[in-house]
Amino acid sequence: MLIPKQAVLAAVTLCAGIAFAIQVPTSDQISLSTGNDRSDVLSGFTGVGNEPRAYRPDTSSLDFVYHNHDDMTRYLRATTARYPNLTALYSIGKSVQGRELWVMVVSASPYEHMLGKPDVKYIGNIHGNEAVGRELLLHMIQYLITSYTTDPYIKWLLDNTRIHILPSLNPDGYAASKEGTCDGGQGRYNSRGFDLNRNFPDYFKQNNKRSQPETEAVKEWINKIQFVLSGSLHGGALVASYPYDNTPNAKICRSSSTCAVFNSYVSAPSLTPDDDVFKHLSLTYANNHAKMSRGVACKSASPSFENGITNGAAWYPLTGGMQDYNYIWHGCMEVTLEVSCCKFPPAYELRKYWDDNQLSMIKFLAEAHRGVQGFVMDPNGGPIERAQLKIKGRDVGFSTTKYGEFWRILMPGVYKLEVFADGFVPRDVDFMVVEQHPTLLNVTMQPSKRNDGPYYRPVQQPAQSQYRPQIAAPGLPGSGGINSGSPADEGILSTLSNGFNSLVNNIFG
Numbered sequence: 121m122l123i124p125k126q127a128v129l130a131a132v133t134l135c136a137g138i139a140f141a142i143q144v145p146t147s148d149q150i151s152l153s154t155g156n157d158r159s160d161v162l163s164g165f166t167g168v169g170n171e172p173r174a175y176r177p178d179t180s181s182l183d184f185v186y187h188n189h190d191d192m193t194r195y196l197r198a199t200t201a202r203y204p205n206l207t208a209l210y211s212i213g214k215s216v217q218g219r220e221l222w223v224m225v226v227s228a229s230p231y232e233h234m235l236g237k238p239d240v241k242y243i244g245n246i247h248g249n250e251a252v253g254r255e256l257l258l259h260m261i262q263y264l265i266t267s268y269t270t271d272p273y274i275k276w277l278l279d280n281t282r283i284h285i286l287p288s289l290n291p292d293g294y295a296a297s298k299e300g301t302c303d304g305g306q307g308r309y310n311s312r313g314f315d316l317n318r319n320f321p322d323y324f325k326q327n328n329k330r331s332q333p334e335t336e337a338v339k340e341w342i343n344k345i346q347f348v349l350s351g352s353l354h355g356g357a358l359v360a361s362y363p364y365d366n367t368p369n370a371k372i373c374r375s376s377s378t379c380a381v382f383n384s385y386v387s388a389p390s391l392t393p394d395d396d397v398f399k400h401l402s403l404t405y406a407n408n409h410a411k412m413s414r415g416v417a418c419k420s421a422s423p424s425f426e427n428g429i430t431n432g433a434a435w436y437p438l439t440g441g442m443q444d445y446n447y448i449w450h451g452c453m454e455v456t457l458e459v460s461c462c463k464f465p466p467a468y469e470l471r472k473y474w475d476d477n478q479l480s481m482i483k484f485l486a487e488a489h490r491g492v493q494g495f496v497m498d499p500n501g502g503p504i505e506r507a508q509l510k511i512k513g514r515d516v517g518f519s520t521t522k523y524g525e526f527w528r529i530l531m532p533g534v535y536k537l538e539v540f541a542d543g544f545v546p547r548d549v550d551f552m553v554v555e556q557h558p559t560l561l562n563v564t565m566q567p568s569k570r571n572d573g574p575y576y577r578p579v580q581q582p583a584q585s586q587y588r589p590q591i592a593a594p595g596l597p598g599s600g601g602i603n604s605g606s607p608a609d610e611g612i613l614s615t616l617s618n619g620f621n622s623l624v625n626n627i628f629g
């Protein structure tokens with residue numbers, strides 16, 4: 121059922137100032153009859169080539185100070201009451217200590233998915249003591265809503281994208297952290313001592329860590345909303361780090377005594393089949409940042425990164441990270457954005473961090489409008505939900521939404537899309553991607569006849585789909601499923617490397 125926008129807005133007005141949480145929009149609230157002229161899908165992209173206006177900090181109603189959970193909640197409520205047409209506030213759940221995990225949607229259509237247009241997200245403060253990203257996201261909300269009427273680029277972005285902003289995934293850890301503390305692990309973990317960025321199901325190795333409420337909230341969230349692109353903001357380094365974070369280390373180390381030499385282990389990249397895209401996304405952030413692309417090391421003892429980007433595993437491998445999970449399980453391209461050498465710098469430095477990151481944060485999100493997008497439908501034009509899609513040669517899959525929509529970020533080139541749907545004849549479709557605008561591609565599937573027999577599918581949908589990748593990646597090392605690690609994974613190397621990782625974690629972000 122479609123909840124009429126006016127009714128929701130009325131509810132917000134009535135509830136302003138009173139505790140409330142709008143539920144994560146279910147697919148029921150997403151209606152085909154949103155009033156969006158479908159020609160928007162085409163006409164909306166004309167702005168993509170324009171540049172955002174010159175940026176000036178907007179300080180009118182958000183100071184450059186740290187906002188504790190209550191201050192943040194007040195700001196978010198006041199903002200959504202003041203800008204009901206551009207924002208909606210909802211909670212994806214609660215932290216262990218009962219703090220709401222607030223998400224602000226900023227969009228010309230805050231309450232309803234826009235047919236054919238991508239949903240994107242930013243997540244801040246997954247490590248509670250990495251506080252800059254949390255404030256950057258509050259300023260990003262403020263900037264977007266105050267620029268909508270004055271900056272055509274921002275208007276285009278909000279008219280064609282729903283931006284979901286979760287400023288703090290670890291509010292309990294934040295509450296245990298201290299301003300001015302640049303290093304160390306106090307406040308990094310949730311209140312039960314779990315590192316949330318080690319708490320997700322892992323493609324390469326079994327993750328035995330008990331799943332935490334904050335992690336469960338994210339899993340449920342990204343299961344409900346099909347995000348195309350995501351940034352996770354961290355501190356403790358200055359670099360954009362892209363998947364994979366983990367590595368099939370058994371393959372590297374099993375037959376070699378050099379496994380014990382951590383340097384060679386640590387520096388092995390673990391690349392996705394979409395490496396060109398991830399590099400581009402990371403460079404988009406780094407190149408639009410005031411200094412990230414210079415790749416200067418934070419300290420003489422810490423690494424420097426060429427062009428300000430790195431593959432996650434090449435920096436240091438980790439198990440249970442959020443970005444690998446987003447990509448493998450949900451086809452969402454997430455990049456880890458390390459935005460400050462100091463994890464929790466003094467508040468007077470916040471304005472500078474905002475100036476350094478503002479353009480990056482906007483340009484990164486706009487990349488959701490690169491590549492291919494369209495609908496998979498039956499011969500009557502009806503949407504086909506959960507069709508399995510794959511770009512040939514890139515064996516990490518993605519699938520259609522309830523409305524048959526799909527999106528995939530791709531660099532300019534010639535590609536083949538492989539489409540599989542139950543009860544339909546599989547199809548391959550050739551298409552081209554150009555730099556200037558996304559390729560719009562509709563795929564009509566023909567029903568299979570009973571005597572056609574079962575068609576080959578890349579993989580069967582696993583029973584517990586929420587905890588497994590949509591499509592296992594046959595071409596990747598470690599293929600064969602989630603628990604595919606060889607015995608070496610469970611052995612001494614694993615213990616050693618985990619110990620090493622936690623040491624590294626406390627040094628870096």
Ligand SMILES: *[C@@H]1O[C@H](CO)[C@@H](O)[C@H](O)[C@H]1NC(C)=O
Binds near residue numbers: 161494495560561
């Ligand atoms: C693709 O299908 C959608 C939804 O049916 C429609 O609005 C759009 O015009 C189609 N685009 C093209 C290029 O055919």
Ligand SMILES: *[C@@H]1O[C@H](CO)[C@@H](O)[C@H](O)[C@H]1NC(C)=O
Binds near residue numbers: 202203
């Ligand atoms: C919100 O949009 C409605 C309908 O377009 C308009 O009448 C109203 O003035 C807008 N409200 C604000 C606060 O901008």
Ligand SMILES: [Zn+2]
Binds near residue numbers: 247354
């Ligand atoms: Zn971090």
